Amino acid sequence: MTDKELRARVKLLGSLLGDVLKSQAGGTVFEAVERLRTGYLALHRQADPALREELAALINQLDPETLVHVVRAFNIYFSLANIAEEEFEHRSRRRQFREGGHPWRASFEATIRDLHADGVGAEDMQKLLNRLAYIPVFTAHPTESKRRTVLQALRRIFVTSKELDDPRLGEEERERVKARLRTQIQILWKTDEVRARRPQVKDEVENGLFFFRESLFQAVPLCYRFAERAVRMFYGEERVQVPSFLRFGSWIGGDRDGNPNVTAAITEWALRMQSLEIHREYVRRISQLHQLLSHSSRLCAISPALLDSLAADAAQFPELRDWVAQRYPSEPYRRKLRFMRARLELGIARLEALLDGREPEDSSRRYADERAFLADLRLISESLIGHGDGDLARSELRDLSRLAETFGFFLAHMDVRQESGRHTRAVAELFRDVPGFGDYASLPEPERLKLLSWAIEQPSSLLPAAPAASPEACETFDVFQCMARMRREISPRAFGSYVISMTHEASHVLEVMLLAKEAGLAGWRDGTPFCDISISPLFETIADLERIDAVMSALLGNSTYRTLLQQAGNLQEVMLGYSDSCKDGGIVSSSWSLYRAQLQISALAKRHGVDLRLFHGRGGTVGRGGGPTHDAILAQPPGTVCGQIKITEQGEVLSFKYANLETAVYELTVGSTGLLKASRYLVQPAPAERPDFQEVMDALSNAGEQAYRHFTEETPGFLDYFYEATPLSEIALLNLGSRPSHRNKRDRSKASVRAIAWVFAWAQSRHTLPAWYGLGSALESWRDAQPAHLAKLQHMYREWPFFRALLSNIQQSLEKADMDIAAEYAALVENQAQARVIFNMVRDEYQRTVQQILQVAGVPQLLEENPTLARSLQRRRAYLEPLNHIQLSLLTRYRDEYFADVERERWLDPLLRSINAIAAGQRNTG
Template identity: 55%
Template sequence: MNDLTPDSSERLDVSAPSAEKDIALFANLLGDVLREYSRKRVLVVVERLRDGFLTLREQDDPELRAKLMKRIDQLDPQTLSEVIRAYTIYFSLAHIAEEVQSFLARRSRISAGGRLWRGSFDHTLRQFAEEGVSAERFQTLLDRLVYLPVFTAHPTEAKRRTTLETQRRIFLLMLDWRRSVLNAEEEQDRMAEILREIQILWKTDEVRVHKPQVTDEVRQGLYFFHASLFETLPQIYRNLERAVRRAYGPESDIRVPSFVAFGSWIGGDRDGNPFVKPDTTALAVRMHCEEALTEYIRRVKALTRILSHSNTLVQPSQAFLDSLDEDEDYWLGAMGQTPRRYYHEPYRRKLAIVRHRLETNLARVQARIAHPEAPTDIIKGYDDAESVLSDLHLIRDSLVSHGDASAADGPLADLIRLVESFGFHLVQLDVRQESTRHTAAVTELFARQPGAPFYESYTEPQKLQALAQAIAHPYPFLIDKGTLTPDTRETLEVFEVMARMRAEISARVFGSYVISMTHHASHVMEVMLLARLAGLAGKTPKGWHCDIRIAPLFETIDDLERIDTVMSALFDNETYAALLKASGNLQEVMLGYSDSCKDGGIMSSAWNLYEAQEKIVALAEGRGVHCRLFHGRGGTIGRGGGPTHESILSQPDDTVHGQIKFTEQGEVLSYRYANPETALYELTMGISGLVKASRCVIEPPPKPRKDYLGIMAELARCGEEAYRELVDAEGLLDYFYEVTPVDAIALLNIGSRPSHRKKADRSLNSIRAIPWVFGWAQSRHTIPAWYGIGSAIERWRGGDLERLAKLQKMYEEWPFFRAILSNTQMSLFKAEMHIAASYTQLATDKDRAARIYGLIAAEYERTRTQVLNIAGLHGLMEETPDLQLSLARRNTYLDPLNHVQIALLQRYRSSPDQDDREQWLDPLLRSINAVAAGMRNTG
């Protein structure tokens, strides 16, 4: 059976009565809170709107619809805000109930002792062993693995950290209740505790009063580490080691390296965000370091209480004893204590030094956070994380030497895993900027040199030659920074900050320098020249050196189509090839899902991304270069989202060579990482997908069927034509701005980044992919995720049953095609054409709106019909009934919310004066948050 084919015998049942029971309990408790603490009418309005729109969903009734809309129109702003908040809290509670039941279902499967679900380490490794993958070959694969999720802040999670913390408490209370045997009184106590937390939720404003600063976004990203990931990551490795022993036997000497790392764009992504300055990047790096050190110190304190071994009862290793002797000067000098403390408890004595050194490092970084210009001669405890690991390894090896391997394998092993994974940097911060900023800076630098020609007048080969010569030159430019334009000065300072933070914190502190809108090879070489000026790259008498990894980002359809031309010019440039080799011979290439989808539609985007991956990997291999693909995925299908496991498996064969890097955006962060129990599952599924997709590292991959590739190319062409017919239709953009709340989205305090590249430009090129996808999702069109697929399939197959059978076989056999149509089903399920039609009443030109809506509705039905025919289903998402039920539950409350939002948009946009307009803004913004929570989409 194909790995993407659902298997009912292995499905995790979260639609069981227990989930329904918990959701009903939460709803009743929320009703109690509303009854006591809201306006008197709120609970009645919530229930009547819910019941009324549920009736309309079953059968349309114009009279009832008019009655419901009249009820909404009669509500004042404050009552509307409370109604919306009630729905929002219901969505969060329903999600908690489902998450609890998912976790319990997994634990039940584990307790039963049988095979676990597809995507578990147990199932994956047993499959490998049964199919003849030897322990030696599996070790080779493990040694090549890099799993690298990258947290981003566009958009930031709509939920505040305060709300996440309250939801976490409710999750734990319900989980403990369902796992415990309680008497009647204890159940009443537990229910009272949950009621109290729901009451707190109701009295906590979930909408931010102010737009977040970049530092707020950094803290938001850090939340998931101390709330979840510090606990989860060591458990991931423990589970994988256990699965190895089960699959390959307890005598196996397979070693699991620390291959999971995390990246971030928060504080480094300055593309279109004027609030990310060089100082912001430095602050983000220091905050990351502070978080890591704080966690290490906490764990060292705990270890000190545990490792109380006495040297009168055990004999530590000689290497460990020698290190204690070497520590005496540190005891007397830096610590100001006599080495007699813990005299007979050697491990406590060593850990006291480890703790003191880490605390010294922490004090140093906190001083820099408080005062960025603090003296650089502040004492260091440890020079780097490798020195910490050296001390921890000494303790571990010594414990093993006298028969205490069990003590070494507990919290100490977990701490070692964390330091191996997070170092002093916590995350690898990527820096991103648009190519035009670098071109402008380089043009100005050349122009300031005596007798220099006009750089912009050069042809592409001439630019590459001039850049290569400047990079290799010992003194490429004479620069007086005071005379440069502010933009160029700031661009140079970014690279100077990178060099400074590498020296101050760690050489691993930065991931890649991402160049958005990379159109030419010179765009990469321009960045390399700017890095050269900061000392990050260049040539010395000893040879080339390079301390920066540059990742060109190919975003549009045109960029994806010429990816091989750009990268060939780079790989064939002697200077760039030498620098690449000096940096480890690994080329990272980022692929943009969002803009390519906005540019050419989902079908064309998916196929161009597929072909681009094949081209760049083959090109790199031909030059002897390792290539890592960086997938710029969003939370929604229209921005490359979807289940991580299936997404990795759907990549082209022989392109995932042990490494995967991808962005984790928006609401995805809280859904996947807010609770350790869920984070463990999500990381496991992603890693197992990486392991399966990387089998090409140890054996030849199957050759793709050429007939499938040819069909897909034709479908992509037809899909792009259909999509462009829509976006090029007269009035489409006016329709978008009028029938979606995109104007209000720009006012929502969920991210520091502007929604448009150019403020007054309302063109398709100017609007960012996030509000483009977000706006369509709010009004239940969701067209970026499916539009054009139905037309493409219909045009290719016509009425030919043989062609339908071919597509059905593709769906069954080809993970890439299956993933596209599975994700399409989810997007079609979230779309609601009858609700989308209601939003058209917001349009000023009703005839034009009706025409455009007609195009969209017809394509919806066309896509739905074709997808169901190929999948052999009667209804959308029949293959994933649990997710189907979960989304259907939300529709009961989404329907009234969407109609409330329509009424609010009408009032907000038609209000004659500013004061009247402002009173409707608060409930309007809350409605956007609420719909996003219900659909589980922020863009």
């Protein structure tokens, strides 16, 4: 397929949007949009100072109401272009396979074929698959600027647009599809994309459930089907079985770090909503199977086990027994499915009562857990296979079993996250008035570990001896009590990990284990250890990443912790924070510190005989660890990805990946195949690390961090520049999420600004510097004009996936930057003398970084090796520029203190919409 088809689809959607503008928005809005669109396109073809001034004058003369609609028009155009590109990529993959028979690079077929060709036999493939666990974790980080209503409208446009790809359509039918598309775009135009209020945590939970309902319930079984087909193709029908390897996690309703709105009650509500969602999906699927499995016992030999289960069901449901017997006298599968539905509906009624605050009626006949549900599905499957209907058992029925194996009755494993200091203060209160314990907070680390180990091993609780706790401590205790309750109520698998942000010491982990022990989640019963909690320390800053070996050595060397870890499956999860480490020390130092940390913790886990799972806290942008998932997994150190990986899916990434079924299947596939390839070293020797490459990266990391810290921490006026030359303060007014943009709203320091807001603000002003600043200086200083050093870097780029992925991702951010536009944002700064110095530093480093990357990669321009992405960004560039100029004009007016508050507020609505629109054009926020 050629880009010409994509351009034609973008042009069609843009033309239909133009029709809507003309008929619905009025001539003034349409003419302004067209003048800005054609004018800035002309400027991109050829510089014209007079035209540029004319366009600036047009923007300045537009009233707030007109500007709102102009901004909305560009925002919708970007959404339509995104739809066209997403659908084009899906169609290209399908056509490539259909016409040439060649699977696309990261497909299951291509991956299994390559592993088979590289000598991975059936036994080793089974070992690999048995260890596989791909776990995307949905978070509510406030970077998604689209309302759920808008996502639904865009999905309808996507589905309607796909109909135009049908070659059987006649001209009249094609015109009817276009007319429906126009109607869908008109609905979108009349749907407000800006939230009327800041979303609450419950809204964020609903937003997360949307993606399961809209795509994932369909995508997950399809993903398994494609995996099974690929395995059969290369390993035969029965030699290798594909287990259910997909899991989903969620922080939505569990992430309380810095978010006071996430309480224990909210966590309970979120878990019940998740359980209700998956129960309803099972009822829907059971109803479909009920229509399908009309087999008669007079024509089929039904298994005795199924018949026995029907007798047990009839005894438990006497009110249904006679009805199903009369309705389906010779259709045992329909009788069985009706009983199964009754059990599920009892579970639903119980959840609905709990969510409404009512006492649930007796529901003892419901499924106690997903294992009982799966057992009934297996009974049906085995019976079908027994009378020759194996194909049916392996289709729709198998799809439902896959859902049950993946989602259970909990839907997604809820991770709980809290900052380490909260636990330290709570534990200090536990010990405060217990005789002989002293002041816990003043104890050195070795004494803390000793005291915590002793307390964890005690059978009695410390809580009765503790005085009345503070509200903060009570809330901390409540979270663990909530976890214990919900494990009993929803599922023992309802929770994933307890994540400790800002983990600085091993005692931070043992503090959580002690609090878990107090809630009955861990400890000793009658002398026997047990542990029903998984604790994941999160290492976020550069300093923490450099201490990971010392902290984890102390933790895994603690006999109390190791005993409990063994009871929890001997699997230690460690979370790595990309966002804060990058904000802290820059992209080069962050990336390399994360790489080295993985090597250290992997070696440490092997020495201690502990299984390791790494949890990557990635964001959507390169400055927060973003980039293509498949390549990102392959870029991890060889031998550190041991079959399992967790990756956060944050903010706008959720809608880009999972709003449409077709893309959801693709994203789950590329993540799973990347994990499969990276895990091959479980059955094959891993390539040795290259000390010479590492030595170069050590030097680049040190130089890059030095340049970045000098710029962000030592440059006079830097923070004033950041606050004034970006819309950071205005971003905080957007109704994006329930989490504040600062850890401490009275603290303007770099440390206080959340990484999301840090990246979001720099991206809006087209600096994008968190994703690249320091790399150019690092490369230039290490090369030092020595040809041999350039050749070394070029060799690293060709041969080392980590280094290639790093430079490839940074190219994307450099391409999204625009120094001419950034200079205009710099003009907003009050102290222009300082602003000029700071902007010159940005521009010089930008030019240096572009030049160095091009020389190392050996290409004439950025993204030369990724033409699809290059064309996508180029397609947006001329449409982003008018939005940036509109935003600049609005920032000037909104910040003008000479205007009365009423006058300034008139410009706020279009200003906030411009932030949304620029984010849509860049396809990322934070």
